[in-house]
Amino acid sequence: MTRELTGPEAAALAEALVPGSVDRTTATACYLKPDRLVETLRALRDDPEANLVHLTNLCGVDYWDHFEVVYHIQSFEKNHIALFKVEAWGRDNPEVPSVTPVFHGAWMQECEAYDLLGIRFTGHPNLYRILLWEGYPGWPLRKDFLSMPGGLQPGLGEFAGVARRQEPPVKVIE
Amino acid sequence: MTGIIKSEPFVINIGPQHPSTHGVFRIKATVDGEKVIDAEMVMGYLHRSMEKLAEERTYTQNIPFTDRTDYLSSMSNNLGYCLAVEKLAGIEVPPRGNAIRVIMAELQRLASHCMAVGAFANDTGAWQTPVMWAFREREKILDIFEVTSGARLTCNYMRIGGVAFDLRPEFEPMVRRILRDFPPFIDEMEGLLSENEIFIARTRGVGVLTPEMAINSSLSGPMLRGSGIAWDIRKADPYCGYEQYDFDIPIGYNGDSYDRFIVRLEEMRQSLKIIQQALDGLPGGPFRTEVPLALRPPKGEAYARIESPRGELGYYLVSDEGPSPYRFHIRPPSFINLSALKEMTVGGTVADAIVVLGSIDIVVGEIDR
Numbered sequence: 028m029t030r031e032l033t034g035p036e037a038a039a040l041a042e043a044l045v046p047g048s049v050d051r052t053t054a055t056a057c058y059l060k061p062d063r064l065v066e067t068l069r070a071l072r073d074d075p076e077a078n079l080v081h082l083t084n085l086c087g088v089d090y091w092d093h094f095e096v097v098y099h100i101q102s103f104e105k106n107h108i109a110l111f112k113v114e115a116w117g118r119d120n121p122e123v124p125s126v127t128p129v130f131h132g133a134w135m136q137e138c139e140a141y142d143l144l145g146i147r148f149t150g151h152p153n154l155y156r157i158l159l160w161e162g163y164p165g166w167p168l169r170k171d172f173l174s175m176p177g178g179l180q181p182g183l184g185e186f187a188g189v190a191r192r193q194e195p196p197v198k199v200i201e
Numbered sequence: 202m203t204g205i206i207k208s209e210p211f212v213i214n215i216g217p218q219h220p221s222t223h224g225v226f227r228i229k230a231t232v233d234g235e236k237v238i239d240a241e242m243v244m245g246y247l248h249r250s251m252e253k254l255a256e257e258r259t260y261t262q263n264i265p266f267t268d269r270t271d272y273l274s275s276m277s278n279n280l281g282y283c284l285a286v287e288k289l290a291g292i293e294v295p296p297r298g299n300a301i302r303v304i305m306a307e308l309q310r311l312a313s314h315c316m317a318v319g320a321f322a323n324d325t326g327a328w329q330t331p332v333m334w335a336f337r338e339r340e341k342i343l344d345i346f347e348v349t350s351g352a353r354l355t356c357n358y359m360r361i362g363g364v365a366f367d368l369r370p371e372f373e374p375m376v377r378r379i380l381r382d383f384p385p386f387i388d389e390m391e392g393l394l395s396e397n398e399i400f401i402a403r404t405r406g407v408g409v410l411t412p413e414m415a416i417n418s419s420l421s422g423p424m425l426r427g428s429g430i431a432w433d434i435r436k437a438d439p440y441c442g443y444e445q446y447d448f449d450i451p452i453g454y455n456g457d458s459y460d461r462f463i464v465r466l467e468e469m470r471q472s473l474k475i476i477q478q479a480l481d482g483l484p485g486g487p488f489r490t491e492v493p494l495a496l497r498p499p500k501g502e503a504y505a506r507i508e509s510p511r512g513e514l515g516y517y518l519v520s521d522e523g524p525s526p527y528r529f530h531i532r533p534p535s536f537i538n539l540s541a542l543k544e545m546t547v548g549g550t551v552a553d554a555i556v557v558l559g560s561i562d563i564v565v566g567e568i569d570r
Contacts, residue, residue, distance in 0.1 A: 029438035055502070082419050084504065084515050087529040097517065099504055103416070103432050110504070132419025132540045139536075143252070158245035158569060167253050 030107040031055070037109040044070040056110045058099075061123055064113055068116075069129045071100070071109075078102040079109055082130040086155045087140040094121045094146050115146055118169075119121050125151035143168040202513060208234050217246055221324050221555045224565025231384070232547070237554055240546045241326045242539060247569035250370065255529035260361060260496045265303070268355035270531060271567040273316055276309035276346070277509040279359035282439055285505035285516035286361045290498035296484040298363030299441045303479045304376065304393075305358065307472040308342050311383065314465045314472075315339040318563040321462055322394055324559030325403040331393060338386050345375050361496060364491025373480065380477055383402035387469050392468070395463065404459040408545040408557035411456060418541040421534055422512025423555050424561065428456035434508040445482075446475045458560035465562075495524050502528075511535045511562055531570060535563040 032040075034052035041048050041057060048063040059067055071077040084099040094115040101108040115121035125148035127134045137148045138157040145166035148154055156163060165172055210231050216222035219250040225246035231239035251270060255263045267282040268275035280302055284513040287294065294302070319335030346373050350358035358365050394400050410420070415428040425432055433450045435443040451467035453460025498520045507516035512534030519528035538561050 059338075080416050083506070083513060084517060084530075084532040086517055086528075086532075088519055088528045088530075099517075103430065103437075106437055130419060131414075131417045132537060135537065135540050136419075143250075158248045160245070167250050172253070180439070 029101065030105075032107050032109040034110075039112065040074075040079075040109070041067050041071060041111075044074055044077070050114070055187070056112045058112050058114065061113050061115070064124050065126055065129060068098070068111070068126055072129060077109075082126070083108070084131055085126075085133055085136040085140065087144040087146050087168075089144060089168065091170060092116070094123075094144060096123050096140065096146060098126070120147060121145065122147045124149050125154075127151055132185050142166075145169065148176050205240065210238060210360045215551070215554065215558075216244070222565075223320060223558075223563055226559070226563065226565050226568065228542075228546075228554060230551060232551060235550045236369075237546050237549055237551060240543045240554065242542060244565070247565050249570065251570045252529050252531065256525060256527070259494070259524045260498070260526065261494055263526070264359065264361075265355065265357045267531075268357055269325050269510065269566060270533065270570055271514070271535070271564045272354060272512065273564050274304045274309045274313040274510045275354065275356045276358060277307045277313075277507060277514060279357065280306050280441070281505065281507045281509065281514045282443065282516050283359045283361050284496065284507060285503050289360065289501060289503040289518050289520055290492075290496060292362050292490055292492060294441070295487045295490060296344060297486045298480050298488045300483050301364050301368060301488060302359065302441045303443065304476055304483075305346075305364075306357075307476045307479070308345060308376070308379070310472045310510045311379075311469055312339045312342040312470050315342075317510070318390060318462065318465055321458075321556075321559040322400070322563070324555050325352075325400055327334075327394065327397075327400065331390065334386070334390065334393075338383065341375075341379060341382070345372065345379070346374060360489055360492075361375070362492040363403065363487070365489075367488050376476065376480055380473060380480075383473055384470070387466060391466055401459065403552075403556055404462060404560070405457060406455070407458045407549060408560055409455065410545060411458045412496070414541060415456065418544075419537050420512070420541060421500050421538065422508065422510070423461050423468065424512065424538050425558075426450065427453040427461035427464050429454055432509050434513055435505055438506070440505070440507060443475075445466070446478045448474050458556050461560045472525070497522055497524055506532065509534055510566070511564065512538055531567075533567045533570065536568045536570075539563065539568065 034057045037057035038049045038052045045067045048067040050060045071079040079100040081101045088095045096113045098111040113123050115123045140146050142156040142158050157190040212231050216227035217225045227243040229241040230237050251266050267278040271278050315335040319332035322331035346356050347353045350356040410428045412428045414448030415425050429452050431450045431452050448471040451464050452462050500522050502519045504517045506513050517530040518526050521527040545557045
């Protein structure tokens with residue numbers, strides 16, 4: 028069985044290589060500081076003990092007041108998988124450093140997170156809207172996409188004839 | 202005059218409507234003469250925003266959506282999603298349910314690899330004959346799905362906690378017939394293609410991926426194994442009781458398109474081995490745990506993955522104790538396997554780009570979701 032590293036275990040690995048890189052931990056996840064992210068993941072990839080070489084999954088989650096970018100990184104030799112997260116605050120222009128220089132496979136997944144959630148990955152070589160077209164109004168996977176006031180804000184009115192539902196704001200998750 | 206004669210770079214579109222792109226997918230290739238010097242992917246023609254739609258529906262209602270992502274392996278998609286929900290809610294599946302799931306997932310792998318191998322032969326120029334042979338065998342597997350679940354393509358057979366229906370009496374003889382008829386077909390296919398001079402000339406050394414590049418590009422499945430990395434989630438992180446079955450992981454040595462083809466053929470043999478063992482030891486008892494239809498898993502998150510025919514298929518779910526997932530993310534193997542397409546095509550010819558795309562075995566429904 029692949030061992031799922033707990034948050035403190037992943038944090039211990041990261042902290043040993045790059046001191047001061049861990050923001051906080053939960054039972055399953057380790058939150059990294061955005062400004063140390065690239066450096067930490069590069070160190071974890073190159074370190075033989077951690078050996079986190081394969082970025083399996085990268086996705087963003089909208090928690091209303093902030094965005095989280097989730098990284099599942101695994102090791103083939105050690106057969107373990109770690110869960111790292113980075114927070115991006117603010118809805119207008121959330122920014123997270125791109126890990127494409129470390130993991131080449133991140134580029135498409137970061138493009139997807141940018142396309143659907145509007146998280147800007149700084150340092151990405153070619154960040155573009157990979158699934159939707161350039162100029163598409165709004166970010167579809169954001170929680171407020173369907174309940175924008177009047178359906179007119181960020182350009183949703185462009186979809187003429189589509190009645191927007193008036194929904195109460197979705198419950199905020201802590 | 203000495204030196205290399207260069208011509209003006211020229212952009213050609215491969216696709217979106219082209220048989221070799223296996224769906225609506227476009228490669229914007231910049232060519233210098235016959236040589237590809239840049240390749241850009243344009244996708245999203247089939248985007249249905251499933252991840253958003255899933256946030257509006259209950260956990261059970263989302264199962265049919267997963268059929269429609271990778272429409273060539275709906276059983277595997279159902280399975281991956283159900284495993285993620287089970288992990289989130291802490292639901293155990295009875296042994297019979299697990300064995301049925303394994304048989305179905307492996308039958309689906311056979312059907313999907315039939316399509317992959319046949320269409321790949323089509324792309325290399327073996328026009329129509331291998332693909333029709335593969336379709337003939339695939340039909341028999343789809344017949345089994347029809348008998349069991351009522352549908353051939355979008356089966357919607359797995360449920361949270363088990364499978365939808367128990368097996369019918371016709372099921373076992375039909376699978377036994379597959380076990381009898383399939384090995385000769387694989388040998389036939391291998392005899393037809395693997396030593397064919399034209400096929401080798403088209404695929405050997407085309408789209409070479411080094412192991413380092415394959416890992417760094419997050420590839421999975423036959424792409425990774427074709428480059429010589431023995432990583433199979435069925436072995437490394439067994440689910441549904443795969444640890445009880447005896448099978449091998451085929452790997453390639455050169456990481457080219459030919460190796461990926463051979464890996465797929467050999468995986469079909471291994472799948473037959475697994476089906477044989479699972480069918481012989483099929484336990485009795487219940488096939489499903491009773492789960493409330495409006496399931497409300499506890500607050501938290503779960504990432505479950507399976508080895509789908511195309512690679513690692515993962516589902517990342519976040520629950521806020523509501524009746525529908527707060528976040529529903531699919532890790533689509535064929536989308537992420539395209540990460541290295543540019544590196545594999547640049548430097549080759551346009552005809553090689555078609556072969557490389559065929560060897561990745563993309564399903565556009567899964568890329569765009």
